[in-house]
Amino acid sequence: MFRRIFAFLLLGWVLGFAWFALFLPQPAGPVRTDAAVVLTGGKGRIERGIEALDRGWTDQLLVSGVGDQVTQAELAEQHAIPQRLLSCCITLGYDAVDTRSNAAEAAAWVHEHDFRSIRLITSDWHMRRARFDIDQVLDSEVETLTDAVSTEPTMFMLFLEYHKFIARNVVQWLGL
Template identity: 55%
Template sequence: MVRRVAALAVLAWLLGFLWFAIALPQPESETRTDAVIVFTGGSGRIDRAIEVLRKGWADRLLVSGVDREVRPREFRTEYGVSRRHMECCITLGYESVDTRTNATEAAAWIAENDFSSIRLVTTDWHMRRADFELERNVSGVEILRDAVPSQPSLRILFLEYHKLLARRVSSIWEK
């Protein structure tokens, strides 16, 4: 009996990992939202969020998880952002250091600005955990998931899958 339960658990874990690795979230289309939020950390994330802003798919942008040493002028230069866009439309968030605090910072910004729809931008392999954390912190807000395609290694997928599992399990005890 114990062997069957263990075998079933291993099979469930394996099938879950295969689904996680094969069915990565995809980029979103031109759907318009009130704002776009990007969690820093992976290549192409900020570029995608700025593209969304420039194309008019959102009016405001929060870059969550910016290093405290980065100044708006440096950010503008690095990403080719105009002074006008920087002043009117982009907020640099310096409060977060990980995915969980990204979500907390984003939720506060959403509430402060009374947004009803947002586009979440992060890397494809990171989207499920980022979305999980954000949904735990906001309610009544439509979230559009806009994944930045990547070529994750098996190691990254393995680690991220286990972070997601661990976070989901730990959230059960937080309630």
């Protein structure tokens, strides 16, 4: 009986990992949202947020998880952000240090500005956990569009992220 249970759990884990690794979230198209939230930490994320602003897919952008020492001018220079966007439309969030605090920072910003829809921008391999965390703290009336930045993650990166995703779901399910 123990072997059957173990085999069933192992099969579930293998199939879950295959789904997680083979069907990564994709970039969103030109869908309009009130605001966009970029979670820092990966290549192409900030650029995707700037693209969403520049193309008129969104009006405001929060860059969550910016290092304490980073200024708007440094960010603009590093990512070639036009001054017209920097002065009107971009907020730097300095409070987040991980995905859960990114979600909390984003939810506070969304609530403060009374946005009804957001574009969540992060790496494809990170999107499922980021979406899970943001769904836990955002008002249910706020619509979230996932806009994944395509990457080429290593198998090890996917393995770690899959287990973080499982752990977050278990922690939520247990109410911890």
